[in-house]
Amino acid sequence: METIHAATVTASEVVTPHMMRVRLMLDDPTAWVSDGTPDECVHLEVGAETDDADGHSARHYTVSGHVDGGFEMEIFIHGDGPGATWARTVQPGDRTEVSDSKGYYGVPDGAGVRVLVGDATALPAIARILAEAGPDEVFHVVCELGDMADARDLPTAATVTVDWRLGGNGRRPSQLKDALLELTDTHLDPAAGAYIWVACEAKDSRAIRTMLRRELRLPITHFRIVGYWHKDLEHAIRVWNEASEATKAEYMALWRDDRSDEENWVELEPFLQKMGA
Template structure:
């Protein structure tokens, strides 16, 4: 099995990009391909490679920044919320060269072609209505081994556990494509609709369980927890990667550590979103917590 250690650096830089094309992949997902003049300098580490995407406000044709240097975050925080770019975190599904392009899969959360849906956020609404030539900015890595890759199974891992909902599906697909022959992977994926199933190529021996939310009859994430509780998992030393709704992720980690006996260090868990909260809410909470820690 291929294993990787944490990187020593996490170099990221801003890139101006534009929409090259859009493709509806399923009822819930649209794939958007981006291009840009400097994308040859961008380097994805594959797997669950994350990056920051910045959308313009509805009255703008491109995102507006006061600073894109090392002090970008502080400058972004104090910008007028009605003018500053909308920041979201996404996964690079695939990067290609000649031409320089990369793909991002957006979960639409019910947004229609005009970008309207009561439950959709600004990124889903933007993606549903995206057209060729639309411009935005991304903060993306410039080296392959970077801090935006979390899937790093340690040496001695015997098998892989992956779980996620629709928001984690691009990362799961990237991980499965990266795994080497002879690796065993147990995968649990929750999707909104039957037609959201897709072929996930992998050299690994991957056992994939699809959980369709409209069949499960439970709020998002609970069906994955239930599936884990009743699953027969392989023996040996596991490495678990869990992503999706924050409440579900915490419940899954608790089950694996407390009931299954997984080593805490062998469970990588990430809340991609939290029910009832926007990314701005989560950023504000993290900023307040960091400020409180500095005072202490």
């Protein structure tokens, strides 16, 4: 059960044509818990009347920075869903609720280059990861946008190569898997010890995970793959709603707290395929 915190919107601004930054002041800042990761996200109450694929009426967004008494979020505007509508119309003084944060980025000891791969929804997390990186770190970034007008500077003390690509984001087929394959002889050679962080559309993320684990045989300790959104959310919800109670119970049992998320996905991926998800 998530801990919920009341908050007030104090500012809203346009970052790029399809990205909004919203600042929240927490009613009780001492009660809100940040997990400390640079890609941390929260569930945000946006007044949705329908659940997402994970059963939440709230929607999750990246914490792009901390401020006194609260934090900032960046919200990518794609489509006309409840999250996008909230971000477009929210005004200072509006009230909302958020959860404690959760993040995924965790570079193992001894890792080499950090490979960050994502679509436009991942850009806030990528920007913060780079902003908090040290001068001894080396990054290769692949970011896929639906509109190059959403590209922006990514200030950092680290050494960074950025590859902007046009595709995906619900407009075109994604190129992210192919972009990673292009790195097979360099950064994705298992001997290179790269750490790969990927955040994008859910099915695209699952295909990338399968490639890294089965085809490239990279150790699961050196990658973290996250599905940030569903291109066909209605299908994902329908598959879950039509599943038997026994199937749902089996699914829930596969996700164990004594294993890492990527260890859980070893069993979860074939199970989802069997469900038709």
